[in-house]
Amino acid sequence: MTMQEQGFANRLTEYGDREFALFLRRSFAKSMGFSDEALGKPIVGIVNTYSELNNCHRGFRELAEAVKRGVWQAGGLPLEFPVISLGEVFLSPSAMMMRNLMSMDVEVMLKAQPLDAVVLMGGCDKTLPALLMGACCAGIPAITLAAGPMLTGSDEGERLGACTDCRRYWARYRRSEIDRARIDEAESQLAPTQGTCGVMGTASTMACVIEALGMMLPSGAAIPAVHAERLRHGEASGKVAVDLAARRSAPSDILSSKSFENALRVLLAIGGSTNAIIHLTAIAGRLGIRLDLRTLDDLSESTPVLVDLKPTGDFYMEDFYRAGGLPVVLQELKPLLHLDAATVTGRTLGELLDTPYQFPAWQKVIHSAAEPLMPHGALVALYGNLAPDGAVLKRSAATPSLLNTTGRAVVFSSLADLSRRIDAPDLDVQPDDFLVLQNAGPVGGPGMPEAGYLPIPRKLTGVKDMVRISDARMSGTAFGTVVLHVSPEAAVGGPLGLVRSGDRIDLSVDQRRLTLLVDDRELERRRAEQPSAPPASTRGYEWLYRAHIQQAHLGADFDFLRHESLRDPGAP
Numbered sequence: 001m002t003m004q005e006q007g008f009a010n011r012l013t014e015y016g017d018r019e020f021a022l023f024l025r026r027s028f029a030k031s032m033g034f035s036d037e038a039l040g041k042p043i044v045g046i047v048n049t050y051s052e053l054n055n056c057h058r059g060f061r062e063l064a065e066a067v068k069r070g071v072w073q074a075g076g077l078p079l080e081f082p083v084i085s086l087g088e089v090f091l092s093p094s095a096m097m098m099r100n101l102m103s104m105d106v107e108v109m110l111k112a113q114p115l116d117a118v119v120l121m122g123g124c125d126k127t128l129p130a131l132l133m134g135a136c137c138a139g140i141p142a143i144t145l146a147a148g149p150m151l152t153g154s155d156e157g158e159r160l161g162a163c164t165d166c167r168r169y170w171a172r173y174r175r176s177e178i179d180r181a182r183i184d185e186a187e188s189q190l191a192p193t194q195g196t197c198g199v200m201g202t203a204s205t206m207a208c209v210i211e212a213l214g215m216m217l218p219s220g221a222a223i224p225a226v227h228a229e230r231l232r233h234g235e236a237s238g239k240v241a242v243d244l245a246a247r248r249s250a251p252s253d254i255l256s257s258k259s260f261e262n263a264l265r266v267l268l269a270i271g272g273s274t275n276a277i278i279h280l281t282a283i284a285g286r287l288g289i290r291l292d293l294r295t296l297d298d299l300s301e302s303t304p305v306l307v308d309l310k311p312t313g314d315f316y317m318e319d320f321y322r323a324g325g326l327p328v329v330l331q332e333l334k335p336l337l338h339l340d341a342a343t344v345t346g347r348t349l350g351e352l353l354d355t356p357y358q359f360p361a362w363q364k365v366i367h368s369a370a371e372p373l374m375p376h377g378a379l380v381a382l383y384g385n386l387a388p389d390g391a392v393l394k395r396s397a398a399t400p401s402l403l404n405t406t407g408r409a410v411v412f413s414s415l416a417d418l419s420r421r422i423d424a425p426d427l428d429v430q431p432d433d434f435l436v437l438q439n440a441g442p443v444g445g446p447g448m449p450e451a452g453y454l455p456i457p458r459k460l461t462g463v464k465d466m467v468r469i470s471d472a473r474m475s476g477t478a479f480g481t482v483v484l485h486v487s488p489e490a491a492v493g494g495p496l497g498l499v500r501s502g503d504r505i506d507l508s509v510d511q512r513r514l515t516l517l518v519d520d521r522e523l524e525r526r527r528a529e530q531p532s533a534p535p536a537s538t539r540g541y542e543w544l545y546r547a548h549i550q551q552a553h554l555g556a557d558f559d560f561l562r563h564e565s566l567r568d569p570g571a572p
C-alpha cells in the first residue's frame with residue numbers, strides 16, 4: 001500500500017485532476033478543525049446506526065465516543081457517519097424487507113468514502129446482518145460492535161424481558177388470565193433500558209454468531225448495553241480497527257466456510273433464533289460460500305444445546321453475561337470447532353481459546369458439554385412434498401409430543417385472512433389441528449414478516465401450543481411447535497399454496513419430513529386452478545424487491561447481490 005492510497009488520498013472524487021481533488025478534500029476536511037497531523041492518520045469510519053426510531057440503539061452516541069477514544073489511542077482518525085437504521089418494531093411491513101436495502105447503503109458508502117477500516121455499530125435484529133453483508137461486498141477491513149442486550153424489568157416480582165415475555169403476557173391477556181390494567185403495567189417493564197431484546201432472540205443470536213465468526217472481539221455479544229464494560233469493549237474495538245487497517249484485512253480474509261460452520265455450531269448450541277439461518281446464508285452468499293439447510297441438519301445431530309436462555313429456557317442475556325458469555329460456550333464446544341478459523345484480532349479462534357479455563361460450575365445458565373441441556377442441536381431442517389427446498393423448526397422451543405404428529409390443516413390464505421378469522425367464534429378448529437398460513441414469505445408477505453407464530457385461536461381456551469406451518473419467519477423471542485421458512489413459498493407457486501382446510505399433513509421431525517397427504521393428481525388440479533399472482537409494483541424499492549428477492553433457503557437476498565459464483569447462469 002502506498003501512502004497515496006491511505007486516508008484522505010483514498011478514493012478521490014473524480015475531477016480529472018487527482019492532486020486538485022486531494023487539495024480540495026483536505027481543504028474541506030480542515031473546515032472541520034482537523035490539523036495536518038490528524039489528517040495524515042488512517043481513517044476509521046464508525047458506521048453509527050443511531051436513530052430515534054430505533055430504541056435498541058439509544059446508547060450509540062455514547063458508545064461511538066468510546067470507539068473514537070480507542071481509534072485515537074491507536075493512532076487513527078475516527079470519523080462517524082450514519083447509514084439506514086432498522087428498528088424492528090417501527091417498520092412496516094417488516095424490517096426484513098429493508099435488510100438488503102440497508103446492506104446496499106452500507107456497501108455503497110463504504111466503497112465511496114476514504115475509509116481504511118470501519119467499526120460497524122448495530123444490534124437490532126436486521127442491522128448486524130445488513131452491516132456485515134455490506135462490508136463483505138465493500139471489501140474494507142471491518143469489525144462489528146453490537147449494542148448489547150437490555151436489562152430485565154419486573155412485574156409483581158416476576159422478571160420480564162423483551163420480547164419473550166411480551167408474547168407470553170399477550171397470550172395470557174388473550175386467555176383472560178390477566179386484565180387490561182396488568183398488561184398496561186407490563187408495557188412499561190418489558191423493555192426498561194437501552195439495548196437489544198434481553199433474551200436469546202434474533203439480535204442476541206446474531207451477536208453471538210458474529211462473535212463466533214470472528215468478526216467481533218471476544219465477549220462482545222453478551223455485555224449488557226448499559227454496562228461500563230460495553231464502553232471499554234467499544235474502545236477496544238476502535239483500537240483493533242486501526243490494526244485491521246494496517247493489516248488491510250478485509251472480511252473475506254477472515255471469513256471462510258470453517259467460520260460459518262463454527263457459527264452454525266454456536267447457533268445450535270445457544271438455542272438461537274431461526275432467523276439467523278437466513279442471515280448467515282445471506283452473509284456467506286455475499287462471499288461465495290454456500291450454506292444449506294442440510295449442513296445445518298448434519299451439524300445439529302452432533303451439537304448439544306448448552307445455553308438455558310429464554311425463549312427456550314429460563315434465563316436472560318444479563319445472566320448469560322454474568323455466567324461468562326460466549327467464550328464459555330466456545331470453550332465447551334472446542335472439540336467441535338474449526339480452531340484454525342481466523343478472527344479480527346489477527347489470531348485464530350484456537351489461539352483465542354488457548355487460555356487457562358475451568359468450567360464455571362457455580363452457574364446454571366451455561367451447561368457443560370458433558371451435561372448438556374439437550375444432546376442435539378436446537379434447530380432442524382425439514383423436507384418433503386410440502387417443502388421441496390426445505391423448512392426450519394426450532395425443536396428446542398417446541399412441545400415434544402407435537403414433533404411427530406399428523407393433523408388436519410386449518411388454512412389462512414394471507415395475513416389479512418388470519419387476522420380476520422383467527423378469533424372468529426365459528427372457526428372450525430380443534431386443538432390437534434395444524435394451523436397453516438400462506439402467502440407470508442419473501443414475496444407474499446412481502447418481506448417475510450414474523451407472522452409464523454400464529455396466535456392460538458381464542459376459542460381454544462387453555463391450549464398453549466399447536467403445530468403451525470408457514471412460509472413466514474418467527475421472532476427469535478417466540479416459542480412453540482412452529483414450522484417456518486417453507487420454501488418455495490406459496491406466492492411463487494410453492495406447494496404450501498395448494499393446501500386446503502381439511503387436508504392432512506404429516507410432521508415427522510424424527511425423519512425430517514413435512515408431507516402433505518394429498519395425491520399428486522389432486523395437487524395438479526389445484527395448481528391449475530390457482531389464481532395468477534397479483535401484479536407487481538411498478539416503481540421504486542418495492543419493484544426492485546419483488547423483482548429480485550430470493551427464497552428463504554437462499555438467504556432472502558437479492559439475486560444480483562449474491563456472489564457471482566453462486567448466481568444462476570443468466571441471472572443479473
Ligand code: FES
Pocket residue numbers: 056087088089123124125162163195196197201203
Ligand atoms: Fe430491537 Fe428486539 S426490537 S432487538
